Amino acid sequence: MKFFFAFMLIFSLAFFLIFISILQPQHLYGTEYDVRVINGFSDNSSLPLVIWCTSDESDLGGRALQERDDFSWRLRTNFWGTTHFICTMKWDRRRKSFEAFKVPRDIHRCSPLRKCSWLVTEEGFYFSNDEVNWKKDFSWS
Structure with missing residues:
Protein backbone atom coordinates (compact mmCIF):
# COMPACT_ATOMS: atom_id res chain seq x y z
CA MET A 1 0.00 0.00 0.00
CA GLY A 30 12.67 30.73 -17.11
CA THR A 31 12.98 32.69 -20.30
CA GLU A 32 15.39 35.55 -20.77
CA TYR A 33 14.21 38.96 -21.94
CA ASP A 34 16.13 42.12 -22.75
CA VAL A 35 14.55 45.31 -21.44
CA ARG A 36 15.71 48.72 -22.61
CA VAL A 37 14.54 52.23 -21.68
CA ILE A 38 15.71 54.98 -24.04
CA ASN A 39 15.71 58.72 -23.42
CA GLY A 40 13.87 59.97 -26.51
CA PHE A 41 13.57 63.61 -25.49
CA SER A 42 14.35 66.00 -28.33
CA ASP A 43 16.18 68.53 -26.16
CA ASN A 44 16.97 67.91 -22.54
CA SER A 45 20.67 68.73 -22.58
CA SER A 46 20.38 70.74 -19.37
CA LEU A 47 18.09 68.32 -17.54
CA PRO A 48 18.61 64.54 -17.66
CA LEU A 49 15.87 61.93 -17.50
CA VAL A 50 16.32 60.14 -14.18
CA ILE A 51 15.34 56.47 -14.01
CA TRP A 52 15.27 53.98 -11.12
CA CYS A 53 14.18 50.35 -11.63
CA THR A 54 13.41 47.61 -9.12
CA SER A 55 11.81 44.19 -8.87
CA ASP A 56 10.91 41.88 -5.99
CA GLU A 57 14.28 40.17 -6.43
CA SER A 58 16.62 43.07 -7.18
CA ASP A 59 17.20 46.80 -7.23
CA LEU A 60 18.87 47.85 -10.48
CA GLY A 61 19.64 51.30 -9.15
CA GLY A 62 19.26 54.68 -10.73
CA ARG A 63 20.73 56.44 -13.74
CA ALA A 64 20.63 59.93 -15.19
CA LEU A 65 20.10 59.60 -18.94
CA GLN A 66 21.05 62.32 -21.39
CA GLU A 67 19.54 62.47 -24.89
CA ARG A 68 19.56 59.04 -26.59
CA ASP A 69 21.18 57.37 -23.57
CA ASP A 70 19.61 54.11 -22.48
CA PHE A 71 19.31 51.87 -19.47
CA SER A 72 19.25 48.14 -20.30
CA TRP A 73 19.12 44.88 -18.41
CA ARG A 74 18.43 41.20 -18.96
CA LEU A 75 16.00 39.27 -16.83
CA ARG A 76 14.83 35.70 -16.47
CA THR A 77 11.20 34.90 -15.69
CA ASN A 78 10.60 32.99 -12.47
CA PHE A 79 8.75 29.69 -12.04
CA TRP A 80 5.58 31.35 -10.76
CA GLY A 81 5.26 33.80 -13.66
CA THR A 82 5.30 36.81 -11.37
CA THR A 83 8.48 38.49 -12.61
CA HIS A 84 8.03 42.21 -12.99
CA PHE A 85 10.15 45.35 -12.97
CA ILE A 86 8.87 48.78 -12.03
CA CYS A 87 10.72 51.90 -13.15
CA THR A 88 10.23 55.39 -11.82
CA MET A 89 11.03 58.19 -14.25
CA LYS A 90 11.64 61.80 -13.29
CA TRP A 91 12.10 64.74 -15.60
CA ASP A 92 11.81 68.33 -14.40
CA ARG A 93 8.60 68.36 -12.29
CA ARG A 94 7.18 65.27 -13.95
CA ARG A 95 7.31 61.89 -12.26
CA LYS A 96 5.87 58.58 -13.46
CA SER A 97 6.18 54.97 -12.33
CA PHE A 98 5.40 52.20 -14.78
CA GLU A 99 5.83 48.47 -15.19
CA ALA A 100 8.76 48.08 -17.56
CA PHE A 101 8.22 44.31 -17.60
CA LYS A 102 5.35 42.16 -16.36
CA VAL A 103 5.02 38.47 -17.30
CA PRO A 104 1.31 38.23 -18.17
CA ARG A 105 1.52 41.25 -20.44
CA ASP A 106 5.00 40.95 -21.91
CA ILE A 107 5.66 37.26 -22.61
CA HIS A 108 3.47 37.71 -25.67
CA ARG A 109 4.13 41.25 -26.82
CA CYS A 110 7.93 41.08 -26.44
CA SER A 111 8.07 38.05 -28.73
CA PRO A 112 9.54 36.73 -30.93
CA LEU A 113 12.86 38.47 -30.14
CA ARG A 114 12.24 38.62 -26.38
CA LYS A 115 12.98 42.31 -26.54
CA CYS A 116 10.98 44.90 -24.58
CA SER A 117 11.98 48.46 -25.41
CA TRP A 118 10.61 51.73 -24.10
CA LEU A 119 11.13 55.15 -25.67
CA VAL A 120 10.39 57.99 -23.24
CA THR A 121 9.57 61.35 -24.84
CA GLU A 122 7.96 64.63 -23.87
CA GLU A 123 4.63 63.19 -25.07
CA GLY A 124 4.78 59.89 -23.24
CA PHE A 125 6.00 56.31 -23.14
CA TYR A 126 6.24 54.21 -26.32
CA PHE A 127 6.70 50.44 -26.51
CA SER A 128 8.40 48.34 -29.19
CA ASN A 129 9.60 44.76 -29.51
CA ASP A 130 11.85 45.56 -32.50
CA GLU A 131 12.85 49.24 -31.94
CA VAL A 132 11.44 50.09 -35.37
CA ASN A 133 7.69 50.17 -34.75
CA TRP A 134 6.76 52.20 -31.68
CA LYS A 135 3.29 52.36 -30.10
CA LYS A 136 2.34 54.87 -27.44
CA ASP A 137 1.32 53.06 -24.26
CA PHE A 138 0.62 56.02 -21.99
CA SER A 139 1.31 59.69 -21.25
CA TRP A 140 3.11 61.32 -18.37
CA SER A 141 -0.10 62.29 -16.59
Whole structure:
Protein backbone atom coordinates (compact mmCIF):
# COMPACT_ATOMS: atom_id res chain seq x y z
CA MET A 1 0.00 0.00 0.00
CA LYS A 2 2.86 2.41 0.82
CA PHE A 3 4.42 1.59 -2.54
CA PHE A 4 1.18 2.47 -4.33
CA PHE A 5 0.90 5.89 -2.62
CA ALA A 6 4.57 6.67 -3.27
CA PHE A 7 4.12 5.70 -6.93
CA MET A 8 0.98 7.85 -7.25
CA LEU A 9 2.73 10.82 -5.65
CA ILE A 10 5.72 10.57 -8.00
CA PHE A 11 3.44 9.99 -11.00
CA SER A 12 1.28 13.02 -10.08
CA LEU A 13 4.32 15.24 -9.63
CA ALA A 14 5.80 14.13 -12.96
CA PHE A 15 2.48 14.66 -14.72
CA PHE A 16 2.17 18.15 -13.20
CA LEU A 17 5.68 19.16 -14.31
CA ILE A 18 5.10 17.88 -17.84
CA PHE A 19 1.72 19.64 -18.00
CA ILE A 20 3.21 22.95 -16.84
CA SER A 21 6.17 22.69 -19.21
CA ILE A 22 3.88 22.14 -22.20
CA LEU A 23 1.48 24.96 -21.38
CA GLN A 24 3.86 27.55 -19.98
CA PRO A 25 7.49 26.44 -20.51
CA GLN A 26 8.82 29.92 -19.79
CA HIS A 27 7.40 29.71 -16.27
CA LEU A 28 9.01 26.36 -15.54
CA TYR A 29 12.46 26.93 -16.98
CA GLY A 30 12.67 30.73 -17.11
CA THR A 31 12.98 32.69 -20.30
CA GLU A 32 15.39 35.55 -20.77
CA TYR A 33 14.21 38.96 -21.94
CA ASP A 34 16.13 42.12 -22.75
CA VAL A 35 14.55 45.31 -21.44
CA ARG A 36 15.71 48.72 -22.61
CA VAL A 37 14.54 52.23 -21.68
CA ILE A 38 15.71 54.98 -24.04
CA ASN A 39 15.71 58.72 -23.42
CA GLY A 40 13.87 59.97 -26.51
CA PHE A 41 13.57 63.61 -25.49
CA SER A 42 14.35 66.00 -28.33
CA ASP A 43 16.18 68.53 -26.16
CA ASN A 44 16.97 67.91 -22.54
CA SER A 45 20.67 68.73 -22.58
CA SER A 46 20.38 70.74 -19.37
CA LEU A 47 18.09 68.32 -17.54
CA PRO A 48 18.61 64.54 -17.66
CA LEU A 49 15.87 61.93 -17.50
CA VAL A 50 16.32 60.14 -14.18
CA ILE A 51 15.34 56.47 -14.01
CA TRP A 52 15.27 53.98 -11.12
CA CYS A 53 14.18 50.35 -11.63
CA THR A 54 13.41 47.61 -9.12
CA SER A 55 11.81 44.19 -8.87
CA ASP A 56 10.91 41.88 -5.99
CA GLU A 57 14.28 40.17 -6.43
CA SER A 58 16.62 43.07 -7.18
CA ASP A 59 17.20 46.80 -7.23
CA LEU A 60 18.87 47.85 -10.48
CA GLY A 61 19.64 51.30 -9.15
CA GLY A 62 19.26 54.68 -10.73
CA ARG A 63 20.73 56.44 -13.74
CA ALA A 64 20.63 59.93 -15.19
CA LEU A 65 20.10 59.60 -18.94
CA GLN A 66 21.05 62.32 -21.39
CA GLU A 67 19.54 62.47 -24.89
CA ARG A 68 19.56 59.04 -26.59
CA ASP A 69 21.18 57.37 -23.57
CA ASP A 70 19.61 54.11 -22.48
CA PHE A 71 19.31 51.87 -19.47
CA SER A 72 19.25 48.14 -20.30
CA TRP A 73 19.12 44.88 -18.41
CA ARG A 74 18.43 41.20 -18.96
CA LEU A 75 16.00 39.27 -16.83
CA ARG A 76 14.83 35.70 -16.47
CA THR A 77 11.20 34.90 -15.69
CA ASN A 78 10.60 32.99 -12.47
CA PHE A 79 8.75 29.69 -12.04
CA TRP A 80 5.58 31.35 -10.76
CA GLY A 81 5.26 33.80 -13.66
CA THR A 82 5.30 36.81 -11.37
CA THR A 83 8.48 38.49 -12.61
CA HIS A 84 8.03 42.21 -12.99
CA PHE A 85 10.15 45.35 -12.97
CA ILE A 86 8.87 48.78 -12.03
CA CYS A 87 10.72 51.90 -13.15
CA THR A 88 10.23 55.39 -11.82
CA MET A 89 11.03 58.19 -14.25
CA LYS A 90 11.64 61.80 -13.29
CA TRP A 91 12.10 64.74 -15.60
CA ASP A 92 11.81 68.33 -14.40
CA ARG A 93 8.60 68.36 -12.29
CA ARG A 94 7.18 65.27 -13.95
CA ARG A 95 7.31 61.89 -12.26
CA LYS A 96 5.87 58.58 -13.46
CA SER A 97 6.18 54.97 -12.33
CA PHE A 98 5.40 52.20 -14.78
CA GLU A 99 5.83 48.47 -15.19
CA ALA A 100 8.76 48.08 -17.56
CA PHE A 101 8.22 44.31 -17.60
CA LYS A 102 5.35 42.16 -16.36
CA VAL A 103 5.02 38.47 -17.30
CA PRO A 104 1.31 38.23 -18.17
CA ARG A 105 1.52 41.25 -20.44
CA ASP A 106 5.00 40.95 -21.91
CA ILE A 107 5.66 37.26 -22.61
CA HIS A 108 3.47 37.71 -25.67
CA ARG A 109 4.13 41.25 -26.82
CA CYS A 110 7.93 41.08 -26.44
CA SER A 111 8.07 38.05 -28.73
CA PRO A 112 9.54 36.73 -30.93
CA LEU A 113 12.86 38.47 -30.14
CA ARG A 114 12.24 38.62 -26.38
CA LYS A 115 12.98 42.31 -26.54
CA CYS A 116 10.98 44.90 -24.58
CA SER A 117 11.98 48.46 -25.41
CA TRP A 118 10.61 51.73 -24.10
CA LEU A 119 11.13 55.15 -25.67
CA VAL A 120 10.39 57.99 -23.24
CA THR A 121 9.57 61.35 -24.84
CA GLU A 122 7.96 64.63 -23.87
CA GLU A 123 4.63 63.19 -25.07
CA GLY A 124 4.78 59.89 -23.24
CA PHE A 125 6.00 56.31 -23.14
CA TYR A 126 6.24 54.21 -26.32
CA PHE A 127 6.70 50.44 -26.51
CA SER A 128 8.40 48.34 -29.19
CA ASN A 129 9.60 44.76 -29.51
CA ASP A 130 11.85 45.56 -32.50
CA GLU A 131 12.85 49.24 -31.94
CA VAL A 132 11.44 50.09 -35.37
CA ASN A 133 7.69 50.17 -34.75
CA TRP A 134 6.76 52.20 -31.68
CA LYS A 135 3.29 52.36 -30.10
CA LYS A 136 2.34 54.87 -27.44
CA ASP A 137 1.32 53.06 -24.26
CA PHE A 138 0.62 56.02 -21.99
CA SER A 139 1.31 59.69 -21.25
CA TRP A 140 3.11 61.32 -18.37
CA SER A 141 -0.10 62.29 -16.59
